[in-house]
Amino acid sequence: DSGVTQTPKHLITATGQRVTLRCSPRSGDLSVYWYQQSLDQGLQFLIQYYNGEERAKGNILERFSAQQFPDLHSELNLSSLELGDSALYFCASSVTGGTNEKLFFGSGTQLSVL
Amino acid sequence: QKEVEQDPGPLSVPEGAIVSLNCTYSNSAFQYFMWYRQYSRKGPELLMYTYSSGNKEDGRFTAQVDKSSKYISLFIRDSQPSDSATYLCAMSDGPGAGSYQLTFGKGTKLSVIP
Numbered sequence: 001d002s003g004v005t006q007t008p009k010h011l012i013t014a015t016g017q018r019v020t021l022r023c024s025p026r027s028g029d030l031s032v033y034w035y036q037q038s039l040d041q042g043l044q045f046l047i048q049y050y051n052g053e054e055r056a057k058g059n060i061l062e063r064f065s066a067q068q069f070p071d072l073h074s075e076l077n078l079s080s081l082e083l084g085d086s087a088l089y090f091c092a093s094s095v096t097g098g099t100n101e102k103l104f105f106g107s108g109t110q111l112s113v114l
Numbered sequence: 115q116k117e118v119e120q121d122p123g124p125l126s127v128p129e130g131a132i133v134s135l136n137c138t139y140s141n142s143a144f145q146y147f148m149w150y151r152q153y154s155r156k157g158p159e160l161l162m163y164t165y166s167s168g169n170k171e172d173g174r175f176t177a178q179v180d181k182s183s184k185y186i187s188l189f190i191r192d193s194q195p196s197d198s199a200t201y202l203c204a205m206s207d208g209p210g211a212g213s214y215q216l217t218f219g220k221g222t223k224l225s226v227i228p
Contacts, residue, residue: 042202
């Protein structure tokens with residue numbers, strides 16, 4: 001167990017809908033990352049937060065947004081969902097998001113858009 | 115051409131075999147090279163981390179980097195059924211295994227048959 005908790009484990013929804021994925025980092029970790037994993041694209045970095053502030057953005061669509069709250073949990077919001085958004089969404093955490101830090105991944109949320 | 119290419123397999127070997135997993139890449143700026151292991155329905159976990167060219171050994175695992183050929187390898191000796199997983203290579207042009215600027219291969223699925 002990595003110590004990173006993601007909920008829900010599975011989510012089934014329809015096109016055009018909006019969903020929220022939740023992540024609780026390991027105790028003591030200040031930095032949270034979101035990744036998307038699909039068969040086509042593999043594991044792709046979406047966004048990183050550190051202590052409530054956005055630190056870096058990757059291949060995140062404008063329909064997607066995220067935030068990190070004062071208690072350090074994070075939420076990834078996906079709106080106007082399309083079939084192609086179906087994927088496994090991972091959250092990871094690290095202590096400060098700095099150099100030589102290991103990322104700890106959660107078990108992911110499997111999103112199916114029908 | 116994708117930045118990182120990895121044969122998706124699947125690769126099936128008998129228990130005790132030596133396994134060789136490989137990735138090629140095109141970005142000569144990559145300096146940090148990692149291998150992650152991902153069990154079914156779990157998030158990736160960091161297995162090996164190397165900087166620049168050379169070899170690194172950890173128990174039954176050896177990671178090799180050949181920057182001149184833009185080629186990295188992971189060798190698993192005396193493979194065990196518990197090694198059955200998907201192996202993802204990842205690389206970065208920034209410092210640290212925790213760097214968010216990771217580019218992943220799509221992963222090779224390995225099955226070790228008892």
